[in-house]
Amino acid sequence: MDEVTDLLAIELSHLNKVKPVLLGDTLTKLEVIHDLSLVIPKGEVLALIGPSGSGKSTLLRMINRMEEPTSGSILLYGSDIQHMNVRKLRRRVGMVSQTPALLPGTIEENISYGPKLRGEPCDAAHFLDLVGLEKSLLQRPASALSIGQQQRMSIARALANNPEVLLLDEPTSALDQTAARNIINLICHLSHRLALTVIMVTHVMEHAKAVATRIALLVHGSLIEEGEAVEFFSDPTTEAGRKFLRGELFESGD
Amino acid sequence: METSSYIHISNLDLVIALVFVAITILLSYWQRLGLERDIAIGTVRTFLQLLTVGFVLQQLFTATHWVWVILALAIMTTVASHNAVKRQAGSKQGLFMIMTVAIAAAGAITLLLVIGVILRVRPWYQPQYIIPIAGMIIGNAMNGAALVVNRLHSELILRRNEVEAMLALGATAKQAAGEALRESLRTAMMPTINSMMTVGLVQLPGMMTGQIISGANPLDAVRYQIVVMLMIAAATGVTAIISAFGALGVFFTPNHQLSLRLELGKHWDEYIAKSKNL
Ligand SMILES: Nc1ncnc2c1ncn2[C@@H]1O[C@H](COP(=O)(O)OP(=O)(O)O)[C@@H](O)[C@H]1O
Ligand SMILES: [Mg+2]
Secondary structure (H helix, E strand, C coil): CHHHHHHEEEEEEEEEEEEEEEECCEEEEEEEEEEEEEEEECCCEEEEECCCCCCHHHHHHHHCCCCCCCEEEEEECCEEHHHCCHHHHHHHEEEECCCCCCCCCEHHHHHCHHHHHCCCCCCHHHHHHHCCCCHHHCCCEHHHCCHHHHHHHHHHHHHCCCCCEEEEECCCCCCCHHHHHHHHHHHHHHHHHHCCEEEEECCCHHHHHHHCCEEEEEECCEEEEEEEHHHHHHCCCCHHHHHHHCCCCCCCCC | CHHHHCCCCCHHHHHHHHHHHHHHHHHHHHCCCCCHHHHHHHHHHHHHHHHHHHHHHHHHHHCCCHHHHHHHHHHHHHHHHHHHHHCCCCCCCCHHHHHHHHHHHHHHHHHHHHHHHHCCCCCCCCHHHHHHHHHHHHHHHHHHHHHHHHHHHHHHHHCHHHHHHHHHCCCCHHHHCHHHHHHHHHHHHHHHHHHHHHCCCCCCCHHHHHHHHCCCCHHHHHHHHHHHHHHHHHHHHHHHHHHHHHHHHHHECCCCCECCHHHHHHHHHHHHHHHHCC
């Protein structure tokens, strides 16, 4: 039993999320996630795919408790995150958002932000190196970086907390093709080198193919297909899966 | 007594003062500002509110008893926090309590020092001193509270990305709001600091003018004004800090998440009402 939970980084069971949203000027309830169950074994890279508005970001944000599920449970290595200290959970489950968020100050201050909160030292140069940025940049303001470099810095900042799980929400969508490709290679490299468990939201088929060991396909808040990336790419079982491979599914929404 | 040394304003004089209103209304009409109605209402309210206050104060002054003074201070505080809440964007839920505590605390601290230690008014509840001084403190505290919460609200919406990035790295709500908090406190303090910079250069403060007109030695009036300026700065600062920290408690959830309240705005109340009915 213990061996099993050691191998499962994340277990989502019967997750539901109903969110109040504003449509124009009226308040309505939206079922964003519907009865979603999914396990992510340790060290795997899961590509979370699905059309715009299918609930991918909401799902990620529930895993580090930026939002709470309406019902269902999320386990991190067998422990219910609902019963954990939120801030300890967020240290263990890092997150990088779609548009890189710059904290005030230098690049070094950005990278060491997490460890500094706990009064721990941080070898910012090491993490900068890890994401392929020049160490000479440490004392520059974060705003001096290009968007692609800012996203690298965001990843370094998340890694400086030594997380066990890394959540990436469309980490390449703000980048041009070359920069996006480089970030994907970086994520590939890091997941191997650090034995990280990664959940990455993406709508680019090539990116999913390049990094993912597993695939989860979300449509309208429901998980409709999930499994080994190799199997998915050779023989998707759902029509939505086939559409994604043909690159059709996400054209309209994005 | 000083009362005999200054010129009184008769009812006829007040009527003559309406010429000023006529001038303003004509101006508005001439330039098509559309403010005629507002000016008229403003004039009526000025008369009504001030005459009422004058009447109440007169009663208060003749029946010197601490209960009446405390009651007056309580009403002033309530009206002030009601006003500060009214000036907020989005939902107002929970804000009245925060503002009231903030204004009352700042009022108590500064009044204690001014009435109890500096002026040494004995008995402390002499309305002639405590009421106008409390009026100035509470009025400025009200502006401080209104400004700080308003700014904090918009800063958090504006800096949402940055704040959430910090939360995601393990920051507490207070740490993540740090920059927004400082910016809001600066905003709340600025009017007070500015008035400290220019006081006496451009215009004489109302209280000082009043004292001088009623026959006080200008140097005496100035001493009062100095104490008042410093006391207002402290009251504004204390109110701003307390209301800002209180507001953090409603703009964030206990789990260090930004509250949905920032997204839902005015609809937050509707959402709360609906979720309670479930
Ligand atoms: N602030 C919001 N206002 C209105 N609708 C929202 C808001 N946040 C999320 N939604 C809705 O919730 C659903 C899921 O959103 P999200 O998790 O961001 O999806 P995805 O990341 O897959 O695009 C979408 O239908 C979206 O329209
Ligand atoms: Mg999204």
